[in-house]
Amino acid sequence: MAPSRVPLCALPTPLHRLQRASDDLGVDLWIKRDDLTGFAGGGNKGRKLEFLIAQALDEKSDAIVSSGSTQSNFLRQLACACQMFGFRCVAAAMELPFDSAAGRPEGRSFAHGGNRVLDEMFGLEMRVFPDDDWEVLDQHVRSIADELRGQGLGVTVLPTGGSTALGAYGFFKAGHELESQSRDPFEAIVLPTSSCSTHAGLGYYFHGKPTRVVGISCDPEPELPVELWRLAGGLDSMTGQDRMMVREDFDLRLGYVGAGYGVPGVAGDAAIEYLIKTEGILLDPIYSGKAFAGLLDLVRNGELSGRVLFWHTGGLPTLFATG
Numbered sequence: 001m002a003p004s005r006v007p008l009c010a011l012p013t014p015l016h017r018l019q020r021a022s023d024d025l026g027v028d029l030w031i032k033r034d035d036l037t038g039f040a041g042g043g044n045k046g047r048k049l050e051f052l053i054a055q056a057l058d059e060k061s062d063a064i065v066s067s068g069s070t071q072s073n074f075l076r077q078l079a080c081a082c083q084m085f086g087f088r089c090v091a092a093a094m095e096l097p098f099d100s101a102a103g104r105p106e107g108r109s110f111a112h113g114g115n116r117v118l119d120e121m122f123g124l125e126m127r128v129f130p131d132d133d134w135e136v137l138d139q140h141v142r143s144i145a146d147e148l149r150g151q152g153l154g155v156t157v158l159p160t161g162g163s164t165a166l167g168a169y170g171f172f173k174a175g176h177e178l179e180s181q182s183r184d185p186f187e188a189i190v191l192p193t194s195s196c197s198t199h200a201g202l203g204y205y206f207h208g209k210p211t212r213v214v215g216i217s218c219d220p221e222p223e224l225p226v227e228l229w230r231l232a233g234g235l236d237s238m239t240g241q242d243r244m245m246v247r248e249d250f251d252l253r254l255g256y257v258g259a260g261y262g263v264p265g266v267a268g269d270a271a272i273e274y275l276i277k278t279e280g281i282l283l284d285p286i287y288s289g290k291a292f293a294g295l296l297d298l299v300r301n302g303e304l305s306g307r308v309l310f311w312h313t314g315g316l317p318t319l320f321a322t323g
């Protein structure tokens with residue numbers, strides 16, 4: 001049975017060619033505009049929320065608890081959806097959550113403005129904790145959920161970025177949407193990867209087809225391929241298919257993270273400037289800018305050629321965040 005869905009996004013999002021960048025780079029470069037999903041300021045999380053919110057409605061929850069960085073695009077869009085459907089929305093957040101093995105990265109911080117302006121308008125109850133490991137952030141989520149249950153509320157807990165198999169299903173559907181917009185297959189789709197359900201859903205959809213899905217990691221976490229594999233397994237159960245994907249089926253590039261998750265880098269900032277000057281399109285410093293920097297590198301070193309698609313995941317509000 002197809003999972004229930006609430007319509008939130010303006011779909012299909014536009015697909016168009018990047019004429020000036022194509023001429024400059026010598027490839028046939030296209031863009032999928034999920035920055036223009038429209039919902040709560042746009043971005044890729046709207047596609048996941050159409051299914052995640054429907055699930056919370058089916059479960060008759062009173063509150064949704066989740067987590068992320070204080071500039072999380074997911075928390076911003078989640079809070080708006082909660083406002084619409086009458087859920088209380090509580091989040092555990094850190095300015096820069098990190099992986100202990102990698103350590104806390106140095107760099108520009110985004111404590112104020114940006115997504116937080118919208119979070120406040122959307123009634124998000126954000127509890128900010130000192131920077132620590134992602135595991136510690138998850139512990140805070142569990143204790144907040146317990147606290148709300150203790151008040152008699154029915155609670156749905158969503159992982160960071162909404163990355164459950166159901167969230168990934170939103171991008172499985174998006175793969176179908178892309179195919180219905182373009183008869184000629186793309187040689188490659190390039191996108192940013194962090195909590196993994198965008199990459200997992202598209203990678204799952206295009207598995208066994210001529211299109212490669214290349215994720216540019218925005219997170220230095222070594223266990224991301226395990227996460228992709230786990231989500232693909234969840235999609236097997238949800239869709240009743242037996243793709244049995246293995247970790248090696250996912251093309252994930254770890255070389256473009258820069259200093260770490262949540263910290264802008266020189267290459268990403270240069271990529272942002274490049275797309276402004278060629279196409280007048282805005283990328284963000286945490287995800288899409290780094291992913292586009294990866295795309296530029298892979299095109300320039302000859303690894304990507306022909307008909308290439310950049311999947312723009314949004315993130316615009318972060319451009320207005322300040323330290």
Ligand SMILES: *Cc1c(COP(=O)(O)O)cnc(C)c1O
Pocket residue numbers: 043044045073074161163192193194195196197198199284287288313314315316
């Ligand atoms: C969350 C996010 C991503 C990463 O998507 P995941 O599904 O978490 O891997 C990429 N770009 C933007 C702008 C995001 O907000």
